[in-house]
Amino acid sequence: MKKVTFIHAADLHLDSGMAGLRHLPQPIFSKLRESTFESLSSIVDAAIAHSVDFVVLAGDLFDAEDRSIRAQIIFIKEMERLAEKGISVFAVHGNHDHMEGSWVHLPLPKNVHLFSNQVETVEFITESQTSVHLYGFSYHSRHVYERMIQHYKKRDGADFDIGILHGQLEGESEHGAYAPFTISELAVKNFDYWALGHIHKRNVIQNEPPIVYPGNTQGRHVKETGDKGCYLVQLSEKGAEMTFINTAPVVWSERELNCEEADSFQEIYSKCLDLIDEEKMTGQAKILILTLQNTDLPPKDAAAIREGELLDLLKEHEAEGEDGFIWIADLLVNERKKWNKEKLMSESAFFAEMFHAAVDLEGIGGSLELLYKHPEARRFLQKQSEDELDSISKEAENLLMQLLYQS
Ligand SMILES: [Mn+2]
Known part of the structure; x- marks a missing residue:
């Protein structure tokens, strides 16, 4: 044949x-x-x-x-x-x-x-x-x-x-x-x-x-x-x-951890350690972006996570970069939504305008336009794809919700 x-x-x-x-x-x-x-x-x-x-x-x-x-x-x-x-x-x-x-x-x-x-x-x-x-x-x-x-x-x-x-x-x-x-x-x-x-x-x-x-x-x-x-x-x-x-010796990866049941910093910490252990079973070195979903913690515990204390703890064990390391590069938190964006926007012109401004894709593109037109900078920059702009806008929205929640 x-x-x-x-x-x-x-x-x-x-x-x-x-x-x-x-x-x-x-x-x-x-x-x-x-x-x-x-x-x-x-x-x-x-x-x-x-x-x-x-x-x-x-x-x-x-x-x-x-x-x-x-x-x-x-x-x-x-x-x-x-x-x-x-x-x-x-x-x-x-x-x-x-x-x-x-x-x-x-x-x-x-x-x-x-x-x-x-x-x-x-x-x-x-x-x-x-x-x-x-x-x-x-x-x-x-x-x-x-x-x-x-x-x-x-x-x-x-x-x-x-x-x-x-x-x-x-x-x-x-x-x-x-x-x-x-x-x-x-x-x-x-x-x-x-x-x-x-x-x-x-x-x-x-x-x-x-x-x-x-x-x-x-x-x-x-x-x-x-x-x-x-x-x-x-x-x-x-x-x-x-x-x-x-064949990649190091793989970039994103994972979500549902934290609905966790009531404290300690519980979330041990959940994260479990996840790291689970990832280690594969033997593949990874750089992970971890998103904690649906957290609902007492204010002090939530603040400790927000201020990076949890991320610092998780990094401690992995900084040597030994074979099959799991490095958490970033920790994102999606707090359980107590406030609903659509509801806020429909009830108040102020909120409506604020959300529009923060998550407006064209606005983001427009603000970056100056940078892309800069003769030196443009040589090094690639235009953001719609997906990327979309994720910037989602991040902005999350941040807004978090700030509102804290206030
Ligand atoms: Mn290429």
């Missing part, structure tokens, strides 16, 4: 600086700084363990266009481990590690094929004589406005055709700076697998034939939650089989 087995990963962002996390205890911050490399190492382990035919890396291998020498050397070493096992690598550069950046070029081992800045086709024949055509291109600079998808042309003669594309699936809020494409543009190519990169959230856009964003290989902040890793893919005459493999 004709078949090919490969690993599809993208957005490794090697040597990601983990911006904004320096406040974490040193051992935990160090683990995060090494995590992108560790994840790559686990991907290589998986490729070897499953004796894949090749590995596809769909862009953003490095976090920065001036990729560090250390990042390159670690990458090269990992690629050499694959070379020793006769495993090829097909990689493209994305918007983060585009080819125009200035860096010290270290030669890559021969098993790594890097696609040029034009769409090219590479033929690969497996040991069992299955032929594969791989199509891809690398970003020549940070932005690629061109619809590169139009240059992907299926070449006859292969058992399987795999498209590698670092780019943006077009949706509602697009600006088209990252080799934009639509699902139908991919579908008409009649390929057997689309190995996408660029979007950091894992997403199997379509199953048959697969169109897949594997997501990045290591979460770098609270918005990149959940397991991160790569897909092990097998294409055969029977179709595609995909298995997700978690």
Whole structure:
């Protein structure tokens, strides 16, 4: 039977600086700084363990266009481990590690094929004589406005055709700076697998034939939650089989704890410890954002939590960052609603106006506009998505309710 087995990963962002996390205890911050490399190492382990035919890396291998020498050397070493096992690598550069950046070029081992800045086709024949055509291109600079998808042309003669594309699936809020494409543009190519990169959230856009964003290989902040890793893919005459493999040494996660039954600080504290113990059973190191739901505590106990005493206690045991640590990065409290927002707004014009002002999405966007227009700041900032604005507005609403409750 004709078949090919490969690993599809993208957005490794090697040597990601983990911006904004320096406040974490040193051992935990160090683990995060090494995590992108560790994840790559686990991907290589998986490729070897499953004796894949090749590995596809769909862009953003490095976090920065001036990729560090250390990042390159670690990458090269990992690629050499694959070379020793006769495993090829097909990689493209994305918007983060585009080819125009200035860096010290270290030669890559021969098993790594890097696609040029034009769409090219590479033929690969497996040991069992299955032929594969791989199509891809690398970003020549940070932005690629061109619809590169139009240059992907299926070449006859292969058992399987795999498209590698670092780019943006077009949706509602697009600006088209990252080799934009639509699902139908991919579908008409009649390929057997689309190995996408660029979007950091894992997403199997379509199953048959697969169109897949594997997501990045290591979460770098609270918005990149959940397991991160790569897909092990097998294409055969029977179709595609995909298995997700978690390779992230540290996972970001959000959890809720229902505190309805808890009457004191102590009870909530022990509930939190139980939750940490439960999380520890998995052995997976985690950075958790914990939300206490429906708390209803005596004022002193509630104040102690609000002022951070509970969070400090929970952090105490984990600051060493030993294997499988559970670090509570933030503790949010949703007090049991004694006051209802809708009721307040309908009864009083003052409250109505206050809530409108605080949670007005357009207002938030408008206030940030100045910042985004600032010539220096705009280089570093990405526009907030509607989801993000939405969560800012929810936070504002919660804060308001809490302030009202305390007054
Ligand atoms: Mn990326």
